Amino acid sequence: MRRIIMNRGCRVPWILFLLGMGLFLPPAPAPAGQAIILSTTTSTQDSGLLDVLVPLFEKKTGYTVKTISVGTGQALALGAKGEADVCLVHAPDSEKKYVADGLLLNRRLVMHNDFLIVGPVGDPAKIQGMKSAVEALRRLAEAKATFVSRGDNSGTHQLEKKLWKEAKVEPSGSWYLQAGQGMGATLGIASEKQGYTLTDRATFLAFKKRAQLVPVVERDRILLNIYSVLEANAAKFPRVNAAAGKAFADFMVAKETQEIIRTYGVEKFGEPLFFPDAGKREESL
Amino acid sequence: MELIWQGLKEAVRLIASGDPEVLRITRLSLQISGGATLLSLLAGIPAGVVIALTRFPGRGLLIALVNTGMGLPPVVVGLFVSIFLWRSGPLGLLELLYTPTAIVIAQFVIAAPIVIGLTIAAMQQLNPRLRLQLLALGASRWQLLWLLMREARLPLLAAVMAGFGGVISEVGASMMVGGNLLGQTRVLTTATVLETGKGNFDVAIALSLILLLLVFGVNYLLTWIQQRGRAS
Numbered sequence: 001m002r003r004i005i006m007n008r009g010c011r012v013p014w015i016l017f018l019l020g021m022g023l024f025l026p027p028a029p030a031p032a033g034q035a036i037i038l039s040t041t042t043s044t045q046d047s048g049l050l051d052v053l054v055p056l057f058e059k060k061t062g063y064t065v066k067t068i069s070v071g072t073g074q075a076l077a078l079g080a081k082g083e084a085d086v087c088l089v090h091a092p093d094s095e096k097k098y099v100a101d102g103l104l105l106n107r108r109l110v111m112h113n114d115f116l117i118v119g120p121v122g123d124p125a126k127i128q129g130m131k132s133a134v135e136a137l138r139r140l141a142e143a144k145a146t147f148v149s150r151g152d153n154s155g156t157h158q159l160e161k162k163l164w165k166e167a168k169v170e171p172s173g174s175w176y177l178q179a180g181q182g183m184g185a186t187l188g189i190a191s192e193k194q195g196y197t198l199t200d201r202a203t204f205l206a207f208k209k210r211a212q213l214v215p216v217v218e219r220d221r222i223l224l225n226i227y228s229v230l231e232a233n234a235a236k237f238p239r240v241n242a243a244a245g246k247a248f249a250d251f252m253v254a255k256e257t258q259e260i261i262r263t264y265g266v267e268k269f270g271e272p273l274f275f276p277d278a279g280k281r282e283e284s285l
Numbered sequence: 286m287e288l289i290w291q292g293l294k295e296a297v298r299l300i301a302s303g304d305p306e307v308l309r310i311t312r313l314s315l316q317i318s319g320g321a322t323l324l325s326l327l328a329g330i331p332a333g334v335v336i337a338l339t340r341f342p343g344r345g346l347l348i349a350l351v352n353t354g355m356g357l358p359p360v361v362v363g364l365f366v367s368i369f370l371w372r373s374g375p376l377g378l379l380e381l382l383y384t385p386t387a388i389v390i391a392q393f394v395i396a397a398p399i400v401i402g403l404t405i406a407a408m409q410q411l412n413p414r415l416r417l418q419l420l421a422l423g424a425s426r427w428q429l430l431w432l433l434m435r436e437a438r439l440p441l442l443a444a445v446m447a448g449f450g451g452v453i454s455e456v457g458a459s460m461m462v463g464g465n466l467l468g469q470t471r472v473l474t475t476a477t478v479l480e481t482g483k484g485n486f487d488v489a490i491a492l493s494l495i496l497l498l499l500v501f502g503v504n505y506l507l508t509w510i511q512q513r514g515r516a517s
Contacts, residue, residue: 035380037383042482045479046482046483048483051467066383066464066466066469067464067466067467068383068464069465081371081373082372082373083371083372083373083382182482183482184481184482184483184484185481185482206483206484207484209484210484210486237372237373239372239373239377240372
């Protein structure tokens, strides 16, 4: 009996060896006090801005940043539950609500760019050049022109809902599609379906090559896309790394960082993707 | 078509130039999913063998549950593992969320039912008389188990492949519990989602091809071991 086992068992170590490679797990994560969780929107990551700023911050302060990029709705919810230490988001109305409720602290303006309504090349609903985004959406609804919504409670989606509300339209029907995905994917759907959508300028510039969409309505004041940093409330959630969160927020509004934001994207897209706003008042934008 | 061609070229370029970022992501994918598969084998094969060879009340229900678990949606696993690992969750103290360990845990939960289920099936397809014969030949309890598992090694290797294939290819759980952090928890599937989101379709295609090659390589090796085992 024993002999048989010895002879034939020699293959098993092979398999164990193969899978054993899995045990050499990657470099140990940074010690807890040094790690900071940043919850932010997909647009800051997809535009590549954070790939520039985060390494700089890490080098300066020694913190390790864990960037969780999700829709702004979720990013704010994570911060408001103390699951993230700092939020970089773009939904002023909900941000102010969280601050008023004491769940997030110290909202500070970082930068802005703008949203625009884009649509298929022929502009079938004839909204090109309209001054008011609200009016334009109303006309889209009347024409039942295909409109692709983010549908994910992101900052972009929250603005879109605000626009529909002001247009006194309850969008529904087969012309109104809810993608439930990020901005890039939504632009792709709008392009394929020959529909209109609301997009931030940074993602649109990055996707211009791929999507057959053109700007139709832009430069309306309501289309401002304002990014702010907010810190999690350590008094409510003791696990929050308040010092690190504050350090990141301070870094975002620091002079040097703002200078990087000012020039970011010029080389690649021929125009800046964001305009720095630290220290300004929202009404002055 | 041109896009696919571009993707192929980009894939070749990334592999040939040994792009450090791609190498790191590939190695991480292999380590995380390999580790999760290994753990699921260590737990799943013994569990499957015990369930297959013993009789106890509730066994039918348990097997039905395991079989259901074989189709466990990764996003559901991701959601529940996240909730457990959140700072406010029951395991929040461990600070595991957004680490490779968190992904290993989630993938273990995904792979374990697959391994257990296929192990049960593998052991049950053995001729029941074999067991009696081995016992009659004087095999001890452990020798009996060992020989039965040896006899079932072909389907057991299939269990390894199914478990590994299930976790290396999932994206939902990795994204939720790992957070897709560059250099820490970014694996091939989540990197593909990210690059697609950025509109870098050629890089996304390249990453997909690398993933396919990796899965093929591992399965080729396992199949080779499996078929060699059959030949002897």
